[in-house]
Amino acid sequence: MDTRTTNPKAWRLVLPVVILVAFNAVIPLMAVVNYSVQETFGNNEFFFEGVKWFREVMTSTRFRDALQRQILFTATILAIEIPLGVAIALAMPHRGWGVSVCLVLMAMPLLIPWNVVGAIWNIFALPEIGLLGKSLNALGWDYNYTRQPMAAWFTLVAMDVWHWTSLVVLLCYAALTAIPQAYYQAARIDGASRWSVFWRIQLPKMKRVLIIAILLRFMDSFMIYTEAIVLTGGGPGNATTLLSIDLVKIALGQFDLGPAAAMSLIYFLIILLFSWLFYAYMTKDDRA
Amino acid sequence: MAAIELQGLAHSYAAHPSTDADWALRELDLRWREGGAYALLGPSGCGKTTLLNIISGLLHPSRGKVFFDGRDVTPCEPRERNIAQVFQFPVVYDTMSVYDNLAFPLRNRGVRREEVDARVRAVAGALGLQSSLDNRARGLTADAKQKISLGRGLVRTDVAAILFDEPLTVIDPHLKWRLRSELKALHQKHGFTMIYVTHDQTEALTFADEVVVMNEGRVVQIGTPAQLFDRPQHVFVGHFIGSPGMNLLPAERGPDSELRIEGRRVPLLDRAQPLPTAPGSGGASQTAGSMRAAGALKDAAAGSLQIGVRPEHVRFADVGLPVQLDRMVDAGHVRILDLLHGAHRIKMVVPEEQVLPPATELRIAFDPHYTHVYADGWLVS
Numbered sequence: 001m002d003t004r005t006t007n008p009k010a011w012r013l014v015l016p017v018v019i020l021v022a023f024n025a026v027i028p029l030m031a032v033v034n035y036s037v038q039e040t041f042g043n044n045e046f047f048f049e050g051v052k053w054f055r056e057v058m059t060s061t062r063f064r065d066a067l068q069r070q071i072l073f074t075a076t077i078l079a080i081e082i083p084l085g086v087a088i089a090l091a092m093p094h095r096g097w098g099v100s101v102c103l104v105l106m107a108m109p110l111l112i113p114w115n116v117v118g119a120i121w122n123i124f125a126l127p128e129i130g131l132l133g134k135s136l137n138a139l140g141w142d143y144n145y146t147r148q149p150m151a152a153w154f155t156l157v158a159m160d161v162w163h164w165t166s167l168v169v170l171l172c173y174a175a176l177t178a179i180p181q182a183y184y185q186a187a188r189i190d191g192a193s194r195w196s197v198f199w200r201i202q203l204p205k206m207k208r209v210l211i212i213a214i215l216l217r218f219m220d221s222f223m224i225y226t227e228a229i230v231l232t233g234g235g236p237g238n239a240t241t242l243l244s245i246d247l248v249k250i251a252l253g254q255f256d257l258g259p260a261a262a263m264s265l266i267y268f269l270i271i272l273l274f275s276w277l278f279y280a281y282m283t284k285d286d287r288a
Numbered sequence: 289m290a291a292i293e294l295q296g297l298a299h300s301y302a303a304h305p306s307t308d309a310d311w312a313l314r315e316l317d318l319r320w321r322e323g324g325a326y327a328l329l330g331p332s333g334c335g336k337t338t339l340l341n342i343i344s345g346l347l348h349p350s351r352g353k354v355f356f357d358g359r360d361v362t363p364c365e366p367r368e369r370n371i372a373q374v375f376q377f378p379v380v381y382d383t384m385s386v387y388d389n390l391a392f393p394l395r396n397r398g399v400r401r402e403e404v405d406a407r408v409r410a411v412a413g414a415l416g417l418q419s420s421l422d423n424r425a426r427g428l429t430a431d432a433k434q435k436i437s438l439g440r441g442l443v444r445t446d447v448a449a450i451l452f453d454e455p456l457t458v459i460d461p462h463l464k465w466r467l468r469s470e471l472k473a474l475h476q477k478h479g480f481t482m483i484y485v486t487h488d489q490t491e492a493l494t495f496a497d498e499v500v501v502m503n504e505g506r507v508v509q510i511g512t513p514a515q516l517f518d519r520p521q522h523v524f525v526g527h528f529i530g531s532p533g534m535n536l537l538p539a540e541r542g543p544d545s546e547l548r549i550e551g552r553r554v555p556l557l558d559r560a561q562p563l564p565t566a567p568g569s570g571g572a573s574q575t576a577g578s579m580r581a582a583g584a585l586k587d588a589a590a591g592s593l594q595i596g597v598r599p600e601h602v603r604f605a606d607v608g609l610p611v612q613l614d615r616m617v618d619a620g621h622v623r624i625l626d627l628l629h630g631a632h633r634i635k636m637v638v639p640e641e642q643v644l645p646p647a648t649e650l651r652i653a654f655d656p657h658y659t660h661v662y663a664d665g666w667l668v669s
Contacts, residue, residue: 185346186379190440191367191396200381200392285424 021071035261051177053262063263065238066246067270073242074221077160081217084161086167086206094175103173114163118230121159145232149239154230157241159227164217171209178204211282215275222271243267262280290356290448290481292320292343297352299338305350307465311635312338314505315352322357323479325472327496329486331528335505336485340451343483344371356448373451376457378433380425387421390439397444410437414470430458438467442474449481456491489529501525503578517598518658523665526570526596532624532635535602539593539661547661549594550630554595555653566613595664597654599624602636604645605653613647627652 036053038046056065092102109117127133127144136143145151179201187197225244228234234241235251241249247267251260290593299313308314313335320326328336341347343354345366353362361369372393381389390408399407412418415435417537420428425436434455441450472495475482486492492499493513501509501516501524509521520526526534542548611627611634618640625636627650636652638644645651661668 056533180377180379182375182377182379185341185373186375186437186440188346188366189344189371189373189391192392196396200383204382 004184009073032264033263035257039258049258053258054266057259057262057266064244066241069241070222070243073156073224074218076157077164077221078214078217080157080161081165082210082214085165085213086172086210088165088170089168089176090202091250092169094177095106103170105262106169109166114226116232117159117163118227121227123153125155129189133247147236149236152240154257156228156231159231160221160224164220167216168213171213174207175206176202211279216278218278219271219275254279289392291322292449292481294318294343295353295355297342297349298355299342299347299349299351311505313342313349316507318500318507318510320481320483323481325475325482325495325497327484327486327492327499328502329489329492329499330502331469331487334502336502337453337574339502340373340453340483340485343449344373344451346373349502368413370446370448371428371451372441372444372449374437374453374455376454378430378437380428380433380436382426384425384572385421386417386425386436389425390443392451393440393444401462407445411443414442414474415439425538431460431463434458435467447479449483454486471495481646489531501528503528509539519660519667523594523596523662526598530598532599534596534598535634536662537595537632537634539595541593547593549595549609550632552609554659555605556655556656556659557603557605592664595659596662597659599637600633601655601658602634602652604652604656608651608653611650611652613644613650
């Protein structure tokens with residue numbers, strides 16, 4: 001028996017949230033869509049241009065270079081942070097005073113404001129006075145991240161690994177501590193090797209949090225701006241000009257609203273598409 | 289297959305045990321013969337799982353030694369001891385198929401492929417898993433998962449012993465019965481040494497040749513189901529085994545050094561007569577009622593004394609302890625009576641068809657063969 005009652009006035013209860021979301025998400029996003037298909041010469045006069053800006057952005061080498069740098073950066077930090085995070089989580093103690101010490105140490109980088117992280121590394125890596133920069137030079141590496149693209153990339157990746165590996169560690173550690181002891185005991189009885197325990201028990205049990213960790217690190221690193229702009233400002237030259245840095249230059253530096261809007265939308269769609277594909281692929285077994 | 293011997297075994301989870309309560313397992317010695325089916329029975333927290341984990345090598349005892357066939361295996365890991373163990377909650381390897389799960393313990397030991405296949409199929413057959421061998425193990429019901437866990441325990445034929453830690457907890461009642469018979473059949477067929485931990489007396493008594501009853505980290509009694517039932521060594525066993533448990537009545541010694549309950553002699557049935565089934569047909573002889581144990585009792589340290597008798601061994605009698613009927617519960621084929629003698633409650637089991645004597649003249653007596661005397665909780669013999 002259907003006991004639901006319908007009240008046509010009930011939808012009004014969701015009105016506040018509709019207004020709120022419209023005000024801070026839908027309308028700004030539609031404004032960007034609006035800009036992306038129009039041209040303006042000031043005076044608040046706009047002319048419809050169709051997909052001109054999209055075509056321009058897609059064919060510009062500047063965008064393609066920034067996108068390539070962005071993909072390289074994200075792929076690099078994912079390739080380092082995920083395995084490293086899993087390894088550290090596996091090595092962390094599970095009882096005793098060491099647990100709290102490790103957790104506090106791990107949480108520390110996550111608590112530092114992003115621009116402060118950039119500033120710390122900016123000074124830390126300076127070849128003349130920074131601890132890292134001076135040490136690397138003392139070890140015989142002619143290291144100067146303000147002049148050498150390779151050094152700038154190395155510093156940028158090192159900073160991101162320093163800042164964000166903890167997130168992966170904490171997520172994985174939480175998943176590991178949730179595995180019942182009986183699994184490890186059964187594995188010992190079954191004569192499983194250390195590798196089997198990792199591959200057959202720990203990794204499958206970490207799968208869900210690893211999906212979340214990869215998604216979060218993918219999205220965050222794909223949108224990285226603050227730390228990179230404070231550390232290298234996109235330089236030397238354009239060597240570390242990632243997508244978001246380029247976007248800000250176009251939108252606010254040159255005030256090219258049309259191309260900037262088109263670029264924002266393409267940027268947004270890339271993140272959305274990848275996240276969706278990745279998530280759908282990783283969870284296809286759960287739905288079967 | 290191996291004979292298992294435990295010597296002076298004790299375990300504490302605390303690093304520096306100081307009080308008695310710190311010991312999960314107090315000093316115990318046990319000897320289990322090869323190919324026997326044993327049960328460890330006791331309430332939750334009595335140390336039975338601790339004992340099991342020490343035997344399998346998952347846990348290293350604080351004190352004492354474990355021997356398999358006379359070989360000291362105390363420092364050995366489970367792998368070296370060649371033990372199989374099934375846990376209370378199902379453990380399956382999610383990413384593997386049911387087949388691979390069952391084959392896992394064999395493959396880890398480098399068993400040949402044809403032999404693995406034969407063993408896996410045999411075990412799957414015994415547990416009714418043939419049709420799901422190719423399925424992924426995840427997403428199965430708890431029943432099926434626990435069958436896989438059982439299967440991984442049974443798949444190796446060369447094990448020293450198979451240990452079960454309350455393996456049927458998550459299984460449906462009707463399946464429980466079937467799986468237990470299946471285990472019993474496998475035991476008879478292969479002669480595994482099996483140790484079965486449970487807090488369920490029915491499970492223990494039906495599975496095992498010999499039951500080890502534990503309480504508060506101690507072994508209280510080891511015996512066949514019949515011994516546990518007829519001659520409990522400790523009031524705990526009397527109370528824990530049987531449903532309802534043994535009646536325990538505080539007793540004191542009279543001037544003639546005979547035992548009395550509230551000043552009355554303990555009423556015993558005359559053993560010369562057959563056990564009565566109708567009310568009043570048994571004469572209680574109080575003169576002949578010097579209990580078997582009473583002689584020994586004179587020498588025994590006089591602690592707090594108790595008379596223990598099972599509800600099944602209480603009869604109505606012409607001469608005996610006067611009681612009042614408080615309650616009656618119909619348990620199907622029998623009725624369980626709650627009788628009151630002063631402040632003492634005595635349970636009695638009577639056949640369903642038995643006609644009760646008039647309520648004003650209820651008197652009971654105990655079967656002397658099954659009436660025991662306990663001093664400070666322990667049987668006086």
